[in-house]
Amino acid sequence: MSQAAAIEAKNLDLTFETGDGAIQALRDVTLEIGKGEFVSFIGPSGCGKTTFLRVVAGLETPTGGEVRVNGTSPDEARRDRAYGYVFQEAGLYPWRTIAGNVRLPLEIMGYSKSEMAERVNRVLELVELSGFENKHPWQLSGGMQQRASIARALAFDADILLMDEPFGALDEIVRDHLNEQLLRLWDHTGKTIGFVTHSIPEAVYLSTRIVVMSPRPGRITDVIDNPLPRKRPLDIRDTPEFLEVAQRIRKGLRAGHSYGD
Amino acid sequence: MNRVLPILVVLAAILALWYVAVVPMNAGWTIAQAERAGHDLTFADVVADTMNQDRPRLPAPHQVAAELKKTVLDTKVTSKRSLVFHGWITLQSTLWGFALGTTVGIGMAVSIVYSRTANMSLMPWAIISQTIPIVAIAPMIIVVLATLGVEGRTVPKAIISAYLCFFPVLVSMVKGLRSPGAMQIDLMKTYSANAGQTFWKLRLPASMPYLFTSLKVGIAAALVGTIVGELPTGAIQGLGARILIGDQFGNPLMIWSALIAAACLAGALVTIVTVLQSLALQRMGYAR
Numbered sequence: 001m002s003q004a005a006a007i008e009a010k011n012l013d014l015t016f017e018t019g020d021g022a023i024q025a026l027r028d029v030t031l032e033i034g035k036g037e038f039v040s041f042i043g044p045s046g047c048g049k050t051t052f053l054r055v056v057a058g059l060e061t062p063t064g065g066e067v068r069v070n071g072t073s074p075d076e077a078r079r080d081r082a083y084g085y086v087f088q089e090a091g092l093y094p095w096r097t098i099a100g101n102v103r104l105p106l107e108i109m110g111y112s113k114s115e116m117a118e119r120v121n122r123v124l125e126l127v128e129l130s131g132f133e134n135k136h137p138w139q140l141s142g143g144m145q146q147r148a149s150i151a152r153a154l155a156f157d158a159d160i161l162l163m164d165e166p167f168g169a170l171d172e173i174v175r176d177h178l179n180e181q182l183l184r185l186w187d188h189t190g191k192t193i194g195f196v197t198h199s200i201p202e203a204v205y206l207s208t209r210i211v212v213m214s215p216r217p218g219r220i221t222d223v224i225d226n227p228l229p230r231k232r233p234l235d236i237r238d239t240p241e242f243l244e245v246a247q248r249i250r251k252g253l254r255a256g257h258s259y260g261d
Numbered sequence: 262m263n264r265v266l267p268i269l270v271v272l273a274a275i276l277a278l279w280y281v282a283v284v285p286m287n288a289g290w291t292i293a294q295a296e297r298a299g300h301d302l303t304f305a306d307v308v309a310d311t312m313n314q315d316r317p318r319l320p321a322p323h324q325v326a327a328e329l330k331k332t333v334l335d336t337k338v339t340s341k342r343s344l345v346f347h348g349w350i351t352l353q354s355t356l357w358g359f360a361l362g363t364t365v366g367i368g369m370a371v372s373i374v375y376s377r378t379a380n381m382s383l384m385p386w387a388i389i390s391q392t393i394p395i396v397a398i399a400p401m402i403i404v405v406l407a408t409l410g411v412e413g414r415t416v417p418k419a420i421i422s423a424y425l426c427f428f429p430v431l432v433s434m435v436k437g438l439r440s441p442g443a444m445q446i447d448l449m450k451t452y453s454a455n456a457g458q459t460f461w462k463l464r465l466p467a468s469m470p471y472l473f474t475s476l477k478v479g480i481a482a483a484l485v486g487t488i489v490g491e492l493p494t495g496a497i498q499g500l501g502a503r504i505l506i507g508d509q510f511g512n513p514l515m516i517w518s519a520l521i522a523a524a525c526l527a528g529a530l531v532t533i534v535t536v537l538q539s540l541a542l543q544r545m546g547y548a549r
Contacts, residue, residue, distance in 0.1 A: 059447055078453055085451040087444050095466045095545040104462065108452045136546040 006070060006160055006192040007033040007056055013064030014051060014218075024217030025051040026062070031211065031220065035159070038186055038193045040203035041211045042249060043256065048218020049196045049211075053162050056194065057085050069160070081109065083160035084153030088168050090145035092137040092152075099124070099133035102152045109156055123151040126185060143174035147181070154185075160192045168198060179205055180234060187230065200253075201237055204228070204245045212249055214256025222252035279322050280312075286319035287311035320514050328518040341498070344522045350499040351487050352526060354415055358422020359483040363476065365423060366430025373431075374438040374464070375456070384435075391428050395421060395489050414496050422486035426479045433475030437468025470547060473538035480530045488523060500526070 012029040015022050026048045033039050041049035054060040055067055058074030069077035077083065084105075092101045099120050106116045124130050127147040137145055146166055153161060167175045183206060186193055197203050203210050204226065212222040227241055236242055284307070291310040295302045302310075312321045320328075329344070336343040369387065372379040402424075403417045411417065441463050449459045491501025500523045507515030 057451055059450060078451060081453075083451070085448065087448065089444060091444050091448060093463070093466065094547055095469070097546065105452045108449075108454045108458050108462065 005032045005068075006035045006037070007031070007194065008068045009052070009056075009065065010067075011065035012052070012055065012062050012067060014048070014055060014060060014062045026055070027217035027219045029065070029218075029220055031223070033192060033194065033209075035192055036190050037209060038195065038207045039209045039211060040195045040197055040207040041213060042197055042200065042203045043213035043221075043253065044215055046215040046218065047213035047256075048215070049213050050164050051218060052213075053085075053164055053194055053196055057083060057162055081156050081158050083162050084156065084158040086146075086150055086153045086161065086163040086166045088165040090137070090142070090149040092145055092148055094137055097134050097136055098129060098140070098148050101137070101148060102155050105152060105156050111156075119155050119157075123154045124148075126154060126189075127151045128181065141174075143170050143178060146170065146178065150182075150185075154189075158191075160194070163193065163195045165196050165198065167202070175199075175202070176234060182206065183232060200246050200249050203249065204242055205232060205234075205237060210245070210249060212252035212256065214253070221256040222248070224248055224252070276322055279319075283317070283319050283321045284308055284311050287314055287317045290314065290318075316511060317513060320517050324514060325517045325521060328514045329521060332518060333522070344500075344503070344518060347498060347500050347503050347519070348522055348526055351484070351491065351501065351523070354418035354487040354490070354499070355422055355480070355484045355526075355530070357415065357419035358486055359426055359480050361419055362423035362426025362483055363430050363479060366427035366475075366479070367434050367472075369427070369431050370434030370438060371460075373435050387428060387431055390424070395425060395486065396493055398424065399490050399493050414491075414498075418487050418490040418496075418499075421490035422483045425486035425489075426483040429475045429478040429482060430472070433471040434468055437471025438464045440471065441467045466545065469545060470542060473534070473541065477531050477534050477538070480534050481527050484523065484527050484530060 009029055009031045012026050013024070014026040015024050025046075029048070029052060041052060043049050051060060055062050056069060056074060058078050067074055070080070070082050072080065072082075092098070093104070096104065102120045102123060103116050106119060111119070120133070121130070124133065127150055129144065129147055129151060132140065132144070132148075137148070140148065150161075150163075150166065167178050170178065179202060182193075185191075186206075195203075195206060207226050209226060210224040211220055212224065213219065214221045224245060226245055228236060228245070288307050288311055291307050291314070292302065295306075311317070313324070314320075317324070332342060332344040336345075338345040338349075340346060369379075369383055373383055374380075399417075399421050402420055403414075406417045406420070445463060445467075446459070449463055454462070487499070488501035488504070490496075491499040492505050496502040497506070500519045503519035504516050507513065507519065
């Protein structure tokens with residue numbers, strides 16, 4: 001396996017045993033994500049996109065195949081603080097201020113007081129939440145809460161950011177704004193991002209590569225290299241190149257559906 | 262004002278019902294006395310008499326109020342006739358029982374949440390413990406403690422009080438400590454947090470709203486436990502003892518004034534916990 005890869009998965013299988021029998025959440029998933037890439041995972045519910053992200057994070061254990069994160073096992077990678085995880089819900093602690101929430105992983109990892117303060121300031125600035133340090137989560141809008149949760153994932157300087165439908169619960173206008181911000185953040189931090197989404201435009205707008213998945217069993221049906229340039233204004237979404245990529249994803253999603261016709 | 266008015270209305274309704282009930286409850290004695298003396302009574306005479314008997318079946322509110330004034334305000338608090346003195350005895354045991362019950366309840370909840378074995382073994386017994394009448398257990402606790410050489414009644418009363426108090430705290434804390442969702446637990450996992458960190462930084466603070474709600478029930482239960490503990494144990498001090506002595510000596514005024522004093526004490530204790538709750542949760546940022 002090559003050194004430059006941030007995430008490598010080889011013939012990954014994951015079967016859940018449930019009351020109604022076994023469910024194949026992932027079958028034979030092979031994928032390599034290079035350092036600094038922005039890879040989106042798209043597909044209908046049950047296609048294993050979230051499961052794949054959880055396997056990378058070591059939150060699920062695959063039943064077959066191999067996964068390496070920065071060349072090590074997911075558990076080791078987690079101990080090395082290789083990744084930050086952003087969930088669909090912001091999941092901020094209501095009893096902590098915004099700064100307190102961002103400080104949470106730093107406290108657990110045992111940073112010094114001054115280092116914590118410095119990092120909290122820096123990441124809050126990065127997600128444009130400076131000045132909200134002492135607010136409690138309920139005083140912030142949904143979009144701001146999600147930004148705070150991204151700041152929390154960034155606070156300990158992981159190279160990899162795993163994002164599981166982070167903007168899925170937000171309205172379209174807020175989502176556009178956060179997409180722009182995330183792209184900018186990715187551009188100047190050079191992080192590797194794995195991004196699960198339901199939205200075709202979001203996937204095309206953000207990613208360098210798009211992984212199309214389909215359910216029963218969860219598998220990869222297409223991997224699309226995104227030809228769009230690194231700098232992307234929002235109106236790039238009206239260009240023919242953009243629409244072409246979107247078209248290809250749509251086709252991939254349709255082909256992957258085992259139900260219907 | 263909007264919060265006080267409904268309470269006053271209910272209080273007025275209770276007092277009105279009480280006064281109405283006094284007449285039929287006490288009329289028998291009035292009529293019997295009059296027949297013996299050969300008097301004829303009008304309805305107004307009966308009503309007037311039922312309101313001011315020495316040993317009424319049901320004392321009228323103003324009689325209870327007068328008795329309360331006599332035993333609370335007009336008696337020195339160090340006197341054995343002062344309800345403040347007896348209330349203080351009961352309060353001490355209640356607070357000890359509350360502290361003990363809360364500690365045991367939280368301790369058991371933590372072990373139940375963290376240990377499957379404790380969950381399967383402790384929980385059924387905790388539930389069974391609450392189905393046993395406390396009056397049946399109280400004398401046994403006294404006897405056992407006396408055998409062990411424990412002097413006085415404070416400790417046994419506190420234990421009986423804790424016996425009632427720990428259960429609501431236990432149930433709420435189990436729920437509170439388990440309230441963080443799968444996502445919150447996963448988040449801690451992604452930080453490689455150890456069990457202690459997950460407890461102190463996530464489970465414990467998340468359980469605080471549950472804890473305070475249960476403390477309100479718990480402190481009232483602790484008071485009830487103490488009073489029950491004073492009944493069958495031959496205690497001569499405390500509000501429970503006043504109720505028992507009043508009963509034995511046919512002095513309903515003593516029973517009722519002790520009852521009202523206990524109700525006021527319970528109300529005060531619950532109010533204090535409520536104030537502490539809103540202060541603590543506000544400080545923690547829960548309040549909006």
